[in-house]
Amino acid sequence: MVEKLKVNVGEHGYVLLKDWMGTDLSPVNDAKVSFDKESSEMGEREKRLLTYLADHQHTSPFRHSVLKFEVYAPLMVARQWWKHVIGSEHGEGYDRLTAWNESSRRYITEEPTFLVPGKEEWRSVPENRKQGSGDNLPPSIGEKYSEALAAHVKESLRLYEQALEDQVCPEQARLFLPAYGLYVRWVWTGSLQAVSHFLRLRLDQGAQKEIRDFAEAVETLTREKFPIALDALLNA
Helix, strand or coil, rough: CCEEEEEECCEEEEEEEEEEECHHHHHHHHHHHHHHCCCCCCCEEEEEEEHHHHHHCHHHHHHHCCCEEEEEHHHHHHHHHHHHHHCCCCCCCCCEEEEEECCCCCCCCCCCCCCCCCCCCEECCCCCCCCCCCCCHHHHHHHHHHHHHHHHHHHHHHHHHHHHCCCHHHEEEEEECCCCCCEEEEEEEHHHHHHHHHHHHHHCCCCCCHHHHHHHHHHHHHHHHHHHHHHHHCCC
16 A cells, blocks of 8 residues: 655645655666666765766656655646646656646536635735735735635635536536635646756745745655655756
8 A cells, every 4th residue: 555645735735645656766776777787775876876967967867756646726826837747748858757637627516615815814016026926915904805805705606506506517607616716636747857847946935935835845745755866856
């Protein structure tokens, strides 16, 4: 039976490591196959090899080790995350070993869950308006929008449930649900290289906080299985 590791994110979200293939020693030996050699344990020489491979962008040995995650997060996080699956299909040096399967409200009607920031969690517009956010707004302003969003979600749920009761098909009834804050569940599989590429971008302080929180959970789980190789890739 595969051991499953889970990190909770916020009030409702989580990242679950469902399965994986390989250890820190795997990319070492996948690189050494070129010389028909193999290491049986991780020593200083093996660590130096991982650093060398990452520093010189010899990334193919990191593509044979794979991690499979289950994620439950707001739709706005899922759509940002999805860019890494699309982006991995194009361009020199990118990793094609990625997969994504997401739950669909065309087929299921599980109880909807939404992200409603607390009064101290609303952020201001940054000086650089291109992306990101600034400092937190005063709670007096945040409270107004927390209450407004909660009311909006409540009314949307009422319309959604009424539509289902009136036998409207789920794939149309879901149109009443506020999209960006709705939690969705998906399975994401990627090679160690693909995961490290995701982390390099989404752990950055310029990344949106909501996806950065999930990236930190992915990093924690990946370090459980590939601590040395992940360090080599992130520090390259």
